[in-house]
Amino acid sequence: xxxxxxxxxxxxxxxxxxxxxxxxxxxxxxxxxxxxxxxxxxxxxxxxxxxxxxxxxxxxxxxxxxxxxxxxxxxxxxxxxxxxxxxxxxxxxxxxxxxxxxxxxxxxxxxxxxxxxxxxxxxxxxxxxxxxxxxxxxxxxxxxxxxxxxxxxxxxxxxxxxxxxxxxxxxxxxxxxxxxxxxxxxxxxxx
Amino acid sequence: xxxxxxxxxxxxxxxxxxxxxxxxxxxxxxxxxxxxxxxxxxxxxxxxxxxxxxxxxxxxxxxxxxxxxxxxxxxxxxxxxxxxxxxxxxxxxxxxxxxxxxxxxxxxxxxxxxxxxxxxxxxxxxxxxxxxxxxxxxxxxxxxxxxxxxxxxxxxxxxxxxxxxxxxxxxxxxxxxxxxxxxxxxxxxx
Ligand code: HEM
Ligand code: HEM
Numbered sequence: 157x158x159x160x161x162x163x164x165x166x167x168x169x170x171x172x173x174x175x176x177x178x179x180x181x182x183x184x185x186x187x188x189x190x191x192x193x194x195x196x197x198x199x200x201x202x203x204x205x206x207x208x209x210x211x212x213x214x215x216x217x218x219x220x221x222x223x224x225x226x227x228x229x230x231x232x233x234x235x236x237x238x239x240x241x242x243x244x245x246x247x248x249x250x251x252x253x254x255x256x257x258x259x260x261x262x263x264x265x266x267x268x269x270x271x272x273x274x275x276x277x278x279x280x281x282x283x284x285x286x287x288x289x290x291x292x293x294x295x296x297x298x299x300x301x302x303x304x305x306x307x308x309x310x311x312x313x314x315x316x317x318x319x320x321x322x323x324x325x326x327x328x329x330x331x332x333x334x335x336x337x338x339x340x341x342x343x344x345x346x347x
Numbered sequence: 348x349x350x351x352x353x354x355x356x357x358x359x360x361x362x363x364x365x366x367x368x369x370x371x372x373x374x375x376x377x378x379x380x381x382x383x384x385x386x387x388x389x390x391x392x393x394x395x396x397x398x399x400x401x402x403x404x405x406x407x408x409x410x411x412x413x414x415x416x417x418x419x420x421x422x423x424x425x426x427x428x429x430x431x432x433x434x435x436x437x438x439x440x441x442x443x444x445x446x447x448x449x450x451x452x453x454x455x456x457x458x459x460x461x462x463x464x465x466x467x468x469x470x471x472x473x474x475x476x477x478x479x480x481x482x483x484x485x486x487x488x489x490x491x492x493x494x495x496x497x498x499x500x501x502x503x504x505x506x507x508x509x510x511x512x513x514x515x516x517x518x519x520x521x522x523x524x525x526x527x528x529x530x531x532x533x534x535x536x537x
Binding site for chain 2: 203204205207209245247248251254255256257327328330331332
């Protein structure tokens with residue numbers, strides 16, 4: 157399956173937003189590889205009684221394709237390796253990797269494949285796609301905001317909420333919220 | 348004959364008896380649960396059992412406060428005359444120690460989860476958030492309270508075994524009413 161696109165850059169350029177105006181429309185369109193060094197995938201889970209715990213995935217890969225003639229045909233494709241989860245607390249990390257949560261030994265990948273991209277603003281879009289974790293697939297929505305566009309690189313800030321119970325990861329509810337808040341920065345390099 | 352809620356000079360009332368056996372079952376259950384949950388393979392089941400252990404621990408703490416209050420407001424029945432001098436002196440000490448363990452165990456467990464750097468919230472039976480004790484959190488404090496809880500649990504269960512053996516000795520060897528009076532409550536006539 158060929159990765160498709162997230163067409164925001166095209167819009168941004170189209171609307172001649174001052175920040176991005178310098179970039180020609182034809183410059184944004186194309187295929188980008190997500191660069192791990194410029195990107196991050198962080199998440200927060202609320203706790204009963206207040207606060208929450210934060211974590212991040214250190215290893216992931218993916219592609220973003222921007223279609224400048226039809227934004228809806230833009231695509232994003234992301235694979236996360238749950239083995240690389242980090243919360244700053246080793247005991248929590250090994251719990252998350254274990255069969256209690258990710259079962260990363262048997263399910264080494266979490267995948268997101270976009271199915272549609274809808275523009276919601278000048279530099280924002282709603283990305284719908286299929287998220288697969290622990291062998292279960294559901295439709296999820298993420299909001300993406302164009303966060304930077306230079307020749308050869310494109311950056312998005314992506315947020316979304318995922319209900320973990322659907323993926324067989326409901327352990328710890330209601331002490332820990334069922335809602336996982338994702339906050340990602342995805343930086344794509346052309347090529 | 349009506350059974351009485353309060354103790355008399357020679358017998359326990361049914362409130363003491365009910366609390367004794369309710370707490371007794373939960374206390375021993377807590378030991379077994381604690382032992383099993385630390386050795387189970389599945390991390391998910393272990394997590395859930397630890398939460399259950401915390402829930403029952405707090406239930407126990409509540410019941411024990413009730414029991415101690417009730418005990419302080421009630422006379423303790425005197426041992427029958429057949430009981431020897433040594434046991435006459437040892438029994439109240441052993442019972443006092445049993446009360447101390449019943450209070451210290453939930454408190455040390457509470458301290459342990461309060462200082463834990465894992466910061467896992469406690470919700471007894473998923474009903475409400477139990478606040479942590481105001482103790483500073485650190486890995487060192489967590490190891491200390493884990494060890495304290497462990498020693499208290501093992502020493503406590505050893506004393507319970509001794510206590511139960513002594514009770515059974517009264518029933519089967521000495522054939523006095525010491526065991527029976529923890530089963531059949533005092534009645535108005537005594
Ligand atoms: C009378 C009440 C209790 C008894 C008899 C009891 C007994 C035990 C036992 C036997 C263990 C296993 C130790 C081992 O073999 O490693 C244990 C562990 C534990 N208990 Fe309790 N417990 C009681 C109350 C509580 C309470 C009220 C809490 C918390 C609020 C608590 C929290 C814990 C925790 C967190 C552990 C795991 C310690 C570790 O990580 O090593 N316990 N308990
Ligand atoms: C499982 C077997 C048990 C048996 C057969 C048993 C039996 C008895 C008996 C017969 C008495 C009455 C003693 C007397 O008349 O002076 C007694 C008292 C007592 N038992 Fe147990 N018991 C058991 C478990 C426990 C446990 C698990 C605890 C608490 C951890 C406990 C704590 C006490 C205390 C504190 C008293 C003294 C009550 C008072 O006078 O204030 N027992 N038990």
